[in-house]
Each structure stands twice: as C-alpha cells, then as structure tokens.
Amino acid sequence: MTSDILSAIIVSGIVLGSxxxxxxxxxxxxxxxLGIFNFAHGVLMTLGAYLAWTVSDAAGLDFGLATGIAVSxxxxxxxxxxxxxxxxxxxxxHRDILLITVMTTLAAMIVIQKGIQLIWGARLKQLAPxxxxxxxxxQTTISAQEALIIVLAPLVLCALWLFLGRSRIGRAxxxxxxxxxxARLIGIDVSLIFIIAFxxxxxxxxxTGVLLGSVRLLTPEFGAEPLVKALIIVIxxxxxxxxxxxxxxxxxxxxxxxxxxxxxxxxxxxxxxxLLIFVLILxxxxxxGKVVR
Amino acid sequence: MxxxxxxxxxxxxxxxxxxxxxxxxxxxxxxxxxxxxxFGIAGPNGxxxxxxxxxxxxxxxxxxxxxxxxxxxxxHRMKPHQISRAGVLRTFQKDAxxxxxxxxxxxxxxxxxxxxxxxxxxxxAAEQALDDVSLAGERRTKAASxxxxxxxxxxxxxxxxxxxxxVLLLDEPAAGLTKPEISGLSDLIRTVNGxxxxxxxxxxxxxxxxxxxxxxMILNHGAVIASGKPQDxxxxxxxxxxxxxxxEARL
Numbered sequence: 001m002t003s004d005i006l007s008a009i010i011v012s013g014i015v016l017g018s019x020x021x022x023x024x025x026x027x028x029x030x031x032x033x034l035g036i037f038n039f040a041h042g043v044l045m046t047l048g049a050y051l052a053w054t055v056s057d058a059a060g061l062d063f064g065l066a067t068g069i070a071v072s073x074x075x076x077x078x079x080x081x082x083x084x085x086x087x088x089x090x091x092x093x094h095r096d097i098l099l100i101t102v103m104t105t106l107a108a109m110i111v112i113q114k115g116i117q118l119i120w121g122a123r124l125k126q127l128a129p130x131x132x133x134x135x136x137x138x139q140t141t142i143s144a145q146e147a148l149i150i151v152l153a154p155l156v157l158c159a160l161w162l163f164l165g166r167s168r169i170g171r172a173x174x175x176x177x178x179x180x181x182x183a184r185l186i187g188i189d190v191s192l193i194f195i196i197a198f199x200x201x202x203x204x205x206x207x208t209g210v211l212l213g214s215v216r217l218l219t220p221e222f223g224a225e226p227l228v229k230a231l232i233i234v235i236x237x238x239x240x241x242x243x244x245x246x247x248x249x250x251x252x253x254x255x256x257x258x259x260x261x262x263x264x265x266x267x268x269x270x271x272x273x274x275l276l277i278f279v280l281i282l283x284x285x286x287x288x289g290k291v292v293r
Numbered sequence: 294m295x296x297x298x299x300x301x302x303x304x305x306x307x308x309x310x311x312x313x314x315x316x317x318x319x320x321x322x323x324x325x326x327x328x329x330x331x332f333g334i335a336g337p338n339g340x341x342x343x344x345x346x347x348x349x350x351x352x353x354x355x356x357x358x359x360x361x362x363x364x365x366x367x368x369h370r371m372k373p374h375q376i377s378r379a380g381v382l383r384t385f386q387k388d389a390x391x392x393x394x395x396x397x398x399x400x401x402x403x404x405x406x407x408x409x410x411x412x413x414x415x416x417x418a419a420e421q422a423l424d425d426v427s428l429a430g431e432r433r434t435k436a437a438s439x440x441x442x443x444x445x446x447x448x449x450x451x452x453x454x455x456x457x458x459x460v461l462l463l464d465e466p467a468a469g470l471t472k473p474e475i476s477g478l479s480d481l482i483r484t485v486n487g488x489x490x491x492x493x494x495x496x497x498x499x500x501x502x503x504x505x506x507x508x509x510m511i512l513n514h515g516a517v518i519a520s521g522k523p524q525d526x527x528x529x530x531x532x533x534x535x536x537x538x539x540x541e542a543r544l
Contacts, residue, residue: 093353168405175391175402182389184352184373185382187407187456191372 007138009257015146017253018153019212021246024230024237025157026204028245031234032177033197036101040083040108041205042227047079047112048072048206049213049222050120053127065128069210073203080202081195083108088198089191117220127213149211156207157246160200164242173197177240236276238289248287302362303328303491304349304381304460309359309369311341311348311515318344319356320515326460326508331482331492333506333523335499337535341515342495343386346462350383351376363459377407380459384449386468392438396428399437400451407456415455422455425488426481443474450481460491467498479505503527511535 023045030038049072054060056068063071087104091097131144164170175183176193184190209223216222229252237248252272259268280286302325311319319341326332336342348356351373361369368376390399400422404415423433426447432440437448446466453461463482467475475498482505486492496502502509502523509523513535519526526532 171402172406175406178391178393179389181352181385182391183406185350185377185385185389185407186403186452187374187377187409189372189374 004139005261008140009261010254011137011140011142012260013254013257014150014250015142015253016256017250018149019208019226020229020233020253021157021249022153022204022208022211023226024233024245024249025160025242026201026208027227027230028234028237028240028242029160029173029197029204030201032240032242033173034088034194036088036098037105037231037234038083038088038198038201039102039105039227040087040112041201041230042223042225043109043112043116044076044079044083044202044205045209045212045223045226046116046218046220047209048076049127049209049218050116050125051075051206052210052213053125053218054120056128057125065130068127069130072206072210076202076206077199079206080199083202084195084198089194092191092194113220113224120220122220125218126216127210127218129214130211143215145211145214149215152211156204160204161242163200169193169196232272232276236279236286238286241286241288244286244288251287301328302326303330303364304493305360305362305365306345306349307360307362309345309348309356309361311344311354312357318515319348321359322512322515322517323359324510324517324520326491326493328459329486329489329491331486331494331505331507333502333509334493334495334512335497335502335509336512340512340535342512343464344515345512346383346464346493346495349376349462350381352383377456378409380457381462382407382453382456382458382460383462384446384453384464384466386465388437388445390437390445390448390452392436394437395434396437396440396444396448396451397423397433399448400455403452404455418455419451422451425454425484426451442469443471443477446470446478447481450485454485454488454490458490460493461485462493462495464495465497466494467496467501475501499527 027038027041030036052068052072055063055071056065087108088101091100094100129143129145131148133144134141135144135147137147164174172183172188172193173196175188176190180190208226233248233252234245236252237244255275256268256272259271263271304326306325307323309319309322310317322345334342334345347354349361351371355369360367363379363381368379368381371379391402394402397419400419401415404410404418408415408418410418428444428447428451432444437445440448467478470478479501482492482494494502494506506523509526510520511518511526511532518531518535519529
C-alpha cells in the first residue's frame with residue numbers, strides 16, 4: 001500500500017466518520033435520555049436537507065444557502081418536538097415503551113419518507129456546497145465541503161459535550177438519563193427534558209443532512225443508510241456513552257474506507273457487520289459502555 | 294376555630310382514590326399531617342402505602358380522584374417537579390440516587406435543581422445537609438453506588454432535606470438495616486423533624502414506627518382501617534386481624 005493510497009483511505013475514513021459521528025450522537029442522546037431508539041432519525045436528516053434545498057435552491061424559493069440552512073435547522077427543532085409529542089410521549093408510562101416506540105418511530109419514518117417523495121418527487125437533488133472548490137489534505141484532494149465536515153463535526157460535538165457537561169439543562173438531561181425518578185425528585189421537569197433531547201437530536205440530524213446534502217445526492221432514502229450505520233455505531237460505542245459513540249463513529253468510518261479499498265464497495269458493509277459481531281462477542285457492552293449491574 | 298390554629302393541617306389528603314383498571318389500589322383515603330408532625334403509616338404488603346406516596350408526589354402518577362393540598366393549596370394537578378419544588382419530597386424503597394455521582398454531588402444537584410440555589414449556595418447547603426445526616430469524611434467523595442445501605446439512606450435523606458422541604462415522605466427507610474442502624478435512623482428522623490420538617494413515614498418495622506410517630510394510620514386493601522395515637526391503633530382489633538388473620542386475632 002503506497003503512502004498516497006493510505007492517506008486517501010485515512011482522509012475518506014475521517015470524512016465518513018465525521019458524518020457518522022454527527023448522525024449517531026443525536027441517536028445516542030435520545031437513547032441515553034429516554035431509553036428508546038428513534039428510527040425516524042435518518043429521515044430527519046433527509047428532511048433537513050430537503051428543507052434547506054427548497055429554501056436555498058434556484059429551483060425552489062432561492063433565498064440563498066445561509067437562509068436555507070437556518071430555516072432547516074429551526075424547522076428541525078419543531079419536527080423533533082412533534083415526533084416526541086406524537087409518537088413517543090403517549091407511551092412513556094408503558095412497560096414496553098422500547099418495543100412500542102420501535103414500531104411508532106418506524107411508522108413516523110415511513111410516513112415522513114413517503115411525504116418527502118410526495119412533496120419533492122423522486123428526482124435527484126443536490127444542495128449547493130457551503131464551501132465550493134477543492135482542498136488538498138495529506139496528499140489527497142477532497143472537496144472543500146468535505147474538509148468543512150472534517151472541521152465542523154468535532155466543533156459541533158465539542159459544543160454538544162460542553163452543553164451536556166456544563167449547562168444546567170445539559171446536566172439535567174444526563175440526570176434524567178441516569179435515573180428519571182431521582183431527577184423528578186430533585187425538581188427536574190423530566191417531560192421538558194425529553195422534548196429538549198428530541199429537539200437537539202433532530203437538529204443534529206438536520207445538520208448532518210445539510211452538510212452531506214452537497215456531497216451526496218438527495219433522494220427520499222438519503223438518510224436510510226446513515227441511520228443503519230448510526231445504529232451500529234451507538235451499539236458498538238457502548239449504549240449511553242456519548243464519547244463511545246463518537247469514538248466508534250470514527251473507527252467505523254476508517255474501517256469502512258479501508259474495507260472499500262480492500263474488498264470493494266459491494267462487500268464492505270457486510271464485512272463491517274461481521275467484524276462488529278465479533279467485537280460484540282468479545283465486549284458485549286461495546287467500546288466504552290459500562291457493564292450493567 | 295381557636296384550636297385549629299395550632300393544629301392547622303400542612304399536608305391534606307382528601308378522598309384520594311387510585312385505580313388501575315378494575316383494581317382499586319387506594320380507596321377514598323383521607324388524612325392530614327400537621328406542621329412539624331411525624332406521621333406513621335403501616336399496613337400489610339400491597340395495602341397501598343407506596344401508591345399513596347406515588348399519588349401525593351405525582352411520581353410516577355397522580356390520583357384518579359380526590360385532592361392533595363399543601364398548606365391549603367391544591368398540588369394534585371401539579372407536575373412532579375413542581376410538587377417537589379413546592380416542598381413535598383419523598384424517598385423511594387429502591388435506590389434513587391445518581392449512582393455515578395459522589396454523595397456530595399448528589400446532594401449538590403438536588404440543591405441546584407430542587408432548591409433553585411446558585412452554585413455557591415448549593416455547595417454550602419449540601420455540606421450542611423450532609424452534616425445534618427452525619428455523612429462525613431471520605432464517604433462524601435465516594436460514588437453513591439459504593440456506599441453501604443445505611444449510607445445510601447443517609448444520602449437519600451440529605452438530598453431530600455437540602456431542597457428545604459415542608460414535608461418529607463419516607464418509604465420504608467429501615468428496610469435492609471441492622472438493629473443499630475435502625476436506631477441511627479430513628480435519630481436521623483428526629484433530627485430532620487427537629488428542623489421543622491413534617492415527616493410521613495411508611496414502615497414495616499413497628500418498633501421504629503411506635504417510637505417516633507405521633508400519629509399512626511393503618512391501611513389495608515387501599516383503605517384506612519385505623520388512625521389515631523400509635524399505642525391505641527396497635528391494639529385495634531381490625532388492625533390485628535389485618536396483620537394476623539381473624540383466628541389469631543381472637544386468640
């Protein structure tokens with residue numbers, strides 16, 4: 001393996017990992033706060049990208065990219081709250097909330113995905129890049145947008161980290177995740193925290209969509225594959241551990257880039273799964289997950 | 294009206310009923326707790342004691358019918374965190390602390406969120422509350438999950454009193470404790486009460502209940518079967534029957 005091939009693998013692995021980290025951290029946040037998987041998370045990424053496209057593109061409202069991104073992010077707050085209210089909240093007191101919300105969030109995913117197809121049609125779309133042009137990194141040329149993703153993802157994740165660790169609401173989110181009864185007892189409005197967790201998570205999904213929407217082509221299934229990857233990453237990283245999720249995202253990104261080079265794009269996803277199953281046999285709690293007593 | 298002045302009820306439960314489908318877990322329960330009182334509640338397993346605490350605090354559910362008033366104001370329609378902030382706090386039978394936080398951090402969190410204190414105030418109040426329950430030294434910096442059963446009870450009570458409650462509901466605090474620890478718990482309850490906090494105590498350990506309670510209420514099948522001075526209540530025939538069955542009660 002020559003050095004330029006190696007650097008190409010590393011760079012594309014980091015680009016992939018950055019996108020996965022943004023995507024999976026939102027999924028991880030909802031899991032660690034509410035103990036459910038939001039299967040509509042991927043389609044929120046799609047919706048975010050389509051909204052930004054509609055507002056910004058010349059074929060849409062033509063208000064420019066910055067407005068498009070701002071509108072999309074603001075709308076995602078509302079969409080996150082709506083999903084929490086409609087498909088999750090009615091089942092909070094139910095014993096089988098985990099299983100029920102698998103069904104209801106899958107249903108939300110299908111409804112939104114079909115809605116997108118109905119509104120925007122099946123024709124491929126693409127967002128304009130935030131940063132046009134190319135950049136050279138480690139002897140490899142990538143688009144400036146991909147370089148932006150590499151830089152922006154750690155910044156956003158750092159902001160999320162600080163929010164959860166330092167802010168009053170962030171700490172309340174972690175308290176609710178650890179022990180909802182104790183959180184209520186010490187005067188935390190748990191239902192408000194659930195809404196905030198969903199809204200933040202939806203914004204992260206929308207942001208991923210906006211960033212990847214100029215690197216990939218937009219279809220109603222745009223978020224389906226990233227959702228599956230994000231699910232794997234959250235489990236692989238250790239359920240409930242944000243740092244585990246982020247670490248796992250970059251590992252899977254690099255692994256995927258390596259496997260695509262070695263065995264081709266056709267077999268790479270299957271091999272990732274096989275490797276993960278082996279890792280989870282050896283370490284069932286995931287990379288940084290704690291063994292539950 | 295004159296005698297009501299001194300015994301004005303602080304926490305009032307009026308005709309509270311809680312149903313789960315066809316099951317009636319609480320059946321038209323009424324009682325009131327005066328300011329600064331220690332109010333004991335006993336009853337066989339499944340008699341609705343913990344459900345009563347659940348509906349008073351709204352964690353995890355409110356009553357199906359009836360009213361709960363704190364100092365005359367209705368609280369049964371409030372959200373759980375509002376009830377906590379209004380001054381009704383509880384402990385649980387199961388552990389209800391943040392396991393990865395230290396004892397000090399647990400109490401601090403309670404002071405910040407429930408007591409609505411600034412960081413500096415909360416730190417000071419947390420130290421004070423831990424002093425009050427005599428949880429000292431290195432145990433304050435240990436993770437809550439590494440504390441002993443009794444230390445966790447101390448922590449639970451410290452977390453509750455730091456929020457300056459008016460009423461503290463203790464759900465079987467003596468469960469799993471040794472005899473000397475139960476005696477320590479009895480002192481702890483008196484200390485809390487000495488701070489002007491009314492205590493409602495659910496307990497199976499009757500000697501503890503009889504020792505500290507000024508008033509004792511017995512529940513069976515979700516209904517109040519006896520209520521009054523502890524020494525009178527334990528001699529009540531219906532109470533003995535509820536605990537031991539009719540045949541033994543006749544003996």
